[in-house]
Each structure stands twice: as structure tokens, then as C-alpha cells.
Amino acid sequence: MTLIRLLPILLVIGLSFLTSCQKEALPPADNERTLFMYLPWSTNLTSYFYQNIADMEEAIARRGLDRERVLVFLSTSATEAELFEITVNNETCTRRTVKEYTRPAFTTEAGLTDILNDMKWAAPAKSYSLIVGCHGMGWLPVEPQQARASTKFSYHWEYTHTPLTRFFGGLTAEYQTEITTLSRSLAQCGLQMEYILFDDCYMSSLEVAYDLRHVTRHLIACPTEIMAYGMPYARIGEYLLAENPDYGAICQAFHRFYSSYTYPYGTIAVTDCSRLDDLALLMKDLHSRHSLDSSQTASLQRMDGYSPVIFYDFGDYVRALCGDDAAQLAQVEALLEQVVPYKAHTEKFFTASLGPLSITHYSGITTSAPSLSSKARTYPQTSWYRATH
Structure with a gap:
């Protein structure tokens, strides 16, 4: 990474x-x-x-x-x-x-x-x-x-x-x-x-x-x-x-x-x-039950100015992935609040390529799981991917 x-x-x-x-002897502290x-x-x-x-x-x-x-x-x-x-x-x-x-x-x-x-x-x-x-x-x-x-x-x-x-x-x-x-x-x-x-x-x-x-x-x-x-x-x-x-x-x-x-x-x-290990286990189960329709990607909260997008809001990705499975969505969201207990953001975030972009969904952490960018082509080699699929 x-x-x-x-x-x-x-x-x-x-x-x-x-x-x-050369190193000198320093007094112990x-x-x-x-x-x-x-x-x-x-x-x-x-x-x-x-x-x-x-x-x-x-x-x-x-x-x-x-x-x-x-x-x-x-x-x-x-x-x-x-x-x-x-x-x-x-x-x-x-x-x-x-x-x-x-x-x-x-x-x-x-x-x-x-x-x-x-x-x-x-x-x-x-x-x-x-x-x-x-x-x-x-x-x-x-x-x-x-x-x-x-x-x-x-x-x-x-x-x-x-x-x-x-x-x-x-x-x-x-x-x-x-x-x-x-x-x-x-x-x-x-x-x-x-x-x-x-x-x-x-x-x-x-x-x-x-x-x-x-x-x-x-x-x-x-x-x-x-x-x-x-x-x-x-x-x-x-x-x-x-x-x-x-x-x-x-x-x-x-x-x-x-x-x-x-x-x-x-x-x-x-x-x-x-x-994070608890979240990885939960996401592995989620990926075994659900998959993301490529048509849903465009509506996900982007967190960058690249085209195609590389970094998506993780919480919004989970929401789309779960679909109408409200029980599993609630389970992941509850754990995500423990994984990312503190976060803050202004109304918009800045991108060098597109300027300011609005934030409508914010979990404080991103994923490249749904990215179609060539820059993310090695994503399946990441430890996170291997732990969650």
C-alpha cells in the first residue's frame, strides 16, 4: 500500500x-x-x-x-x-x-x-x-x-x-x-x-x-x-x-x-x-451471500476525483452490497461504528481534478473493492481482499 x-x-x-x-552515547531517559x-x-x-x-x-x-x-x-x-x-x-x-x-x-x-x-x-x-x-x-x-x-x-x-x-x-x-x-x-x-x-x-x-x-x-x-x-x-x-x-x-x-x-x-x-479481523470475517460472510451489481457503482459515494473512481466510501459500499438484507447491514454497520469510532468531515471534500465534491455518505474509511480503474488492477492481491473473499 x-x-x-x-x-x-x-x-x-x-x-x-x-x-x-556516528552514534554518541545518550543519557538514559x-x-x-x-x-x-x-x-x-x-x-x-x-x-x-x-x-x-x-x-x-x-x-x-x-x-x-x-x-x-x-x-x-x-x-x-x-x-x-x-x-x-x-x-x-x-x-x-x-x-x-x-x-x-x-x-x-x-x-x-x-x-x-x-x-x-x-x-x-x-x-x-x-x-x-x-x-x-x-x-x-x-x-x-x-x-x-x-x-x-x-x-x-x-x-x-x-x-x-x-x-x-x-x-x-x-x-x-x-x-x-x-x-x-x-x-x-x-x-x-x-x-x-x-x-x-x-x-x-x-x-x-x-x-x-x-x-x-x-x-x-x-x-x-x-x-x-x-x-x-x-x-x-x-x-x-x-x-x-x-x-x-x-x-x-x-x-x-x-x-x-x-x-x-x-x-x-x-x-x-x-x-x-x-x-479489523472481526470486520474481515463479517465481510467474508457478506461477500459469500451478496455481490454488487456493476450498475450500482455509479451511485456509490466517491471519495476521489479520479475517473474511473479508485476510492469509495466503505459504509456506502456495504449498504449497496447488502441490498434489502437489513439484518446483515445492521450487523456490519454496528461493527463499523466500533472500527471507526471517531470521524469528522466538512460539507465537501477537495479534489485537484474536479474541485470540491459533496459528501452524502461518510463512514470515515474507504475501499477500492468496486473500482474499475486500471490503477486498482492489483486489488485482489491485497491482504484485505484475500481476507474477505
Whole structure:
């Protein structure tokens, strides 16, 4: 799957991993939680990353840090990156460099594992949380440039004269990472996150969440495109840093910010990954009893501006799939409320290709199950498909 202020099977990140400095001995810390902001090379989002960091520092300066640590991995160019820690004293934040990188291999399992281990070594904690900022395309796999060049498909970040939105990783395959790579790297480091927040487009996807269910308790993400400004960390940072994150407050603060933003479009949801296996079993039973008539696809709630549509609202897909089977629909909807307990959206969501589109059905999470797009041709290979068919 990919990450991006894009992320499906794409997790976009980097090349070969060389470090320019050696590890120093750091004093041990009695640390409850380490929050790791991971901002790989994303071509045209660097200025927004600096704003994101500044906004998080505003929240830290206001809240303070007690037994929490905040580390940031930031790609400053296509070939250079740094790992630094944000500290605070008397409401003033400072940044302490932990490590510098040349050509970090963040698109490979080995390279990403090394970066995660650097974070874990520098700020060991009882629990961890991860923020991934970049472009994103949900679960979609990284597409080689040759294959990309043979199509006329335009990704949302390629549109000009329209407000910029995000993807997981960079804009070309060499800087994009598969979701499964992220999952394996976290597992190899022995990390289970309290939450993974994708500050990328299209990452609130069942296909993405299912691949990450064993390495994170919660997934915070957007089912649609998100404006390039990204998450309003100055407003939600205090909730992200809490020992017990207030997921409802995160969604409410996000909604308030984007309701009054220059471009008033925003969607967000929190997925409880511990319930995904239950949902997969229920959907397997549902698919054995019902099938979707292709004529129904056009009426489903679309969550993107692509043609054909790639991402549909999952709850609306279930409603159409169940048809007149009210009992099974009620069963799935009841479980879905537990799978996605917190969500919020503005009246419309933004697409780079079609502009603002209305939301009439919103479950907070998408699926590509009914998609006829050539970009979704590998959908039957996803773990979610195999678990539900």
C-alpha cells in the first residue's frame, strides 16, 4: 500500500542508506511516550513540513513535555536528511541534532528499519506514536516509471493552477515506499505504535489499515485528499502528545480548523485496528451471500476525483452490497461504528481534478473493492481482499 500526504501500498521515501555521523552515547531517559514525526523527501512539500514542525513546536511550548520525547526525521533534499529532537524550556523550543544522513534508503525495508532503530535508540520509551507526512495514494503499489509513462493517468499532485494536496512519499517511484515495507520495518524493530497518523492523501483506507493492524493500535488519516497545509498540529498537538490520546478531540479540532480554512475542505477518521479481523470475517460472510451489481457503482459515494473512481466510501459500499438484507447491514454497520469510532468531515471534500465534491455518505474509511480503474488492477492481491473473499 502507499503513503503520501499519499499512502496506499505506496510508502514513499528514499534510496541507499549512508550516515554521516556516528552514534554518541545518550543519557538514559525515563520516557513514557516517544512521538516520531517522519517526513521523507516529498519534492514539493518541504516548506509545508517546516510549517508542520513549527506548529507542533507551538503546541509543545504551550503544553510542555514531561515524560514525552519528540523526534523528527526530515528530508531537507532528495539526498540529505536529519534526525533531531525537539525539547522545550520556559515555553521555548529548541532542536538538538541526533544524526545526519546522506542518501537514506527510506524506501527499502532495511533502510527504513535503520531509521526507526535510530529513533528508538535515541529516545527509548514505554510506547511510541508515528506521524508520516508526505504525498499518498492509499494502498496502491509503487508504480515503476516505465509503466507510469505508458499511461495518460494524472495523479492529484500533477494538476496545476489548483490548490496543492498531499501523497505518501515523493512524486516519483524512487522516493515512494510500500505500506507493507512500513509494516515489516516496524515489526522488525519490535515496535507497535499507539497510533500512526498519516498526514497524506487517501490513507484512511481499509486496505491500508488491515496491512498495519499488527503494528499500530490506531490509524489516524484522511479518506480523501488533504490540503497541502496538512494536519493542524498547533491545535491537535496537545491531544497527540497525551498519555491517552483524545481521538475525539483530535477529530473535532481538525474539523474546526478546516471549516474556517482558506479552502474549507477536510476529512479525518480514527480506525481501531484491533477490530479489523472481526470486520474481515463479517465481510467474508457478506461477500459469500451478496455481490454488487456493476450498475450500482455509479451511485456509490466517491471519495476521489479520479475517473474511473479508485476510492469509495466503505459504509456506502456495504449498504449497496447488502441490498434489502437489513439484518446483515445492521450487523456490519454496528461493527463499523466500533472500527471507526471517531470521524469528522466538512460539507465537501477537495479534489485537484474536479474541485470540491459533496459528501452524502461518510463512514470515515474507504475501499477500492468496486473500482474499475486500471490503477486498482492489483486489488485482489491485497491482504484485505484475500481476507474477505
